[in-house]
Amino acid sequence: MESGNPTLKRKRSEVDADTTENGGGDVDLSLLEAVEKSQNTVDVLDLKTLKKLVLSFERRLRDNLEARLKYAEQPEKFADSEIELHEELQKLKILAGGPELYPDLVSLNTIPSILGLLAHDNTDIAIDVVSLLQDLTDEDVLEDNDEPARILVDALIENNALESLVQNLGRLSDSDPDESTAIYNTLATIENLIEVKPAVAEMVCERTKLLRWLLGKIKVREFDSNKQYASEILAILLQNSTANQKKLGQMNGVDVVLQAVAMYKSRDPKSSDEEEMVENLFDCLCCLLMPLENKERFVKAEGVELMIIIMKQKKLAYGSAIRALDFAMTNYPPACERFVDIPISKKNKKERYQEDLEERIISLIASLFGGILRGSRRERLLSKFVENECEKIDRLMELYMRYSDRVKAESERLDNLELDDFEMYEDEKYNRKLESGLYTLQLIAVILGHLWTSEHSGMRSRIELLLKQQKLTKDHVKGILQEYHDNIGDLDGLEEKERAQAKIQKFISAF
Template sequence: MPPPKPRAQGPAVQLDPDELLARAEREAFGGDERLAEQNATLDEKGLRRMVLAFERRYAANQTARLKHADEPDKFVDSEVDLDEEIKRLGTLAGYPELYPEFCRLNAVPSILALLSHDNPDIACDALVLLNELTDADAVESSEEGGAALVASVKENSGYELIYQCLERFGGEASPEDQAAIGNVLGIVENCADIDVDAAADFCAAAPKLLKWLLKRIGSKKPTDNNKLAAAEVLAILVQTSDENKKRVGDIGGIDALLRAVAPFKGKDPADEGEREVLENIFDALVASTMETNNKKAFVENEGLELMLMMMKSKRSCRTSAIKCVDYALTRCPAACERFVDILGLKTVFSVFMGKGFEKLRKSAGLEAVQEEEERAVSVVSSLFLHLAKGSERYNRLCAKFVEDEHAKCDRLAELYAKYSNRVKAVDARLETRTNEEFELTPDDLYVERLGGGLYTLELLSLIFASVFATGHAGIRTRLLLQMELRGVRRILETHAENIGGADGEEERVRRRAHVVKLLVAIGGGRPEGEEEEAKAAE
């Protein structure tokens, strides 16, 4: 029997590698194409398919809602399908490098439009998606992708639409509403983290945002995740934008912030969450007081009185309180005068002398002790700089260095030696760096030294020169027993040379002239070129 003839075979079919991979994935997931697609590596081709499917579902839902506006049963299926497509888009969070293509496909406007969807569940899903896509972990590997997404959100009026969700779900009457608010706050924070201008842009597009946040942190409701998030977002928005600092003042925010911290003048936070909320509110308050007009509002709303009570109470907020006083008194003569009038000298010099530091070290650590010490030095320095020389207030300040047998002079010398040694240690460390390892400019070196203690040492030198310039024989004798004028003069000369113009040319000239006068008072002469500036300031 002859052998069977071989079957005729057609030309071999060359399967596309992508199709082979897709087939293998479908087989691996039991033939479920949707499950296989979710677990596949996403590329531009896959993204286009995903966006197209989403847009189709969205269009179908819009059509069904228009056609059967009074018959929800007839469009509910389309909303289930749309909900699934929104959640599928969450896969994109793992591929931030595809965000520019996602924006080019014009998908962002559709996502933002969903925030106003009549079905709150759909709107909430859109918030979840935006929060996931802008999350720091999602965009970490592609800054360009994150920037493209935030830019597209801004260009398509996204900031306004996102804020409107705060008003829509702001009652937080249900767990779903609470989750929605949490996602909104997360989006705001994420955008501000990705784009440095987003903090100002968000509040410009949604002017009521800061007011909403201030109201939320001032709420008497128990501290929850949303209150914590609101305080954190408020601090970020104010700290990263000068425009927002001004906006806080314009809407009465200084008073609102003071009211929010006031309950803690006599008690400590109940738990870690409340403690974090309080810290963020203080951060927002401190940042706000950097704005000139807000300093005035801070004084008028008795902010200094409140901070002094907190400093005296020895509660956990005392460190934040003295930090706030420091910022409020900086470049503000009116605040300095008010501080003396309300008997603040006794309180700040108690900190200056280190009273209560051992207890503070045990409860809050060395970092808190260090900050209080440096803030006290800064406050005293501001008082010497801004109080009118020869005035009653100025004389009361100088008298502090005479009382208790010149104890403040001894403490001044002690602190000067401490920070001088700290700066020497920094200088020694900088000298060990080779030019091959680091290329530091003179400005870089100065900044390094400032962070290593030189800033506080300069302030201590200003205090020393101011006290020495009074001409009081007892003060001069006490200081000269423990300190060398040559070292102080050298620090002041360095300080004068490095006073910048960040606060304006007029302020720079005034401050340099002030240092020149102190140098003359302690026998240091004038640094080269300062004579004309001193005359201009006078």
């Protein structure tokens, strides 16, 4: 989004003096005419041109500062210098056409001068700067220019660009079209900086109040493009940073994000952009649910109940609610217990789940079994699988066979491939099988393990009968569990790996 060449507005206090007497409107008209005439172009972009642009910009900047100091109470006397400064900032945009010159721009010590204008008394000058920074850091501009991009981004960060950009956000309003565009450009610039230097995602949250600003933006009920972009930036900040996830949790972020998604519990988004925002909000929620303390906040804020309400409404957010529940209940028994304690209406038997929803539901059930190990809740969970003549076991085995057939077909296809590197082949083969549904098949086998070790004769008989009907034995399930056991990683630590493997080994032995 471009802000174009807006007429440079002056603060009301500055304009009052000359708009109430002696034709203040004529001054505004002359400013507009001056802007319209300032469409200079540069034919050749090289170091010499860069130095000329920088020299001219620094001169106009100095003139404006001196005029403002000298005529602080007479805005009409520094209005021309403001227009000229605006023109120079527009001219600097041509540098986006030559990112290879960014190191020279930095060495000329121009970055501090540009960033200093984000605090300019005239908001329109700050808006010009934001537009310039967005152009200079645009993804298309920086592509294939890694080193110049890194030098520019490092210089911006060293000169407090993050702090200045976020501070400037605080004085911008969506009610003004130019300022709304500047908000968008600010978020775009921050995203561009993160793209070049991923560490910026945590830097900006440590050094500024961006997280608080983003929370305030997504709390607003009305939808607009900047609310959508705010949700996207928030998701980017959270997706790979435990520190940001914890920080936002401490800022009541879990509750705010829940409030934001609650707006769609009984209605669908009205446009594709609004739909994208809802997906972003659920991405934020799932990221937030990674740290244990945020799972606790989610349960206390009645997040489990909200997700179930969304599921019942069968609106667009249905699948996202299941995904969020899966994150909440993974390795967190209290969320599993809350889920079991809440009565859920029976699903329509004719309903066909999409594959991604099926996989999430399977993961959710596996999380429930992993989180509820004993007591009355465990009994209630197990009892669901004997209701209506074990219909849920029938459905589970139906899914088991479908995913088993798919994985088998993929394995046979891979066996026919000839690869020179056997070790690489085995790794690649396993990853391909995971992509074709092996992980979901493994989770189904884990659920069957929980059912089998309950030692309920009716459930055991049903499982054996269904396997026999498919000309399979318990060894087939054991094989799936063994492969799962052997490939459990140690991402969560060696102790957690050993604990997980011991649980799977228990199932294998039971079968």
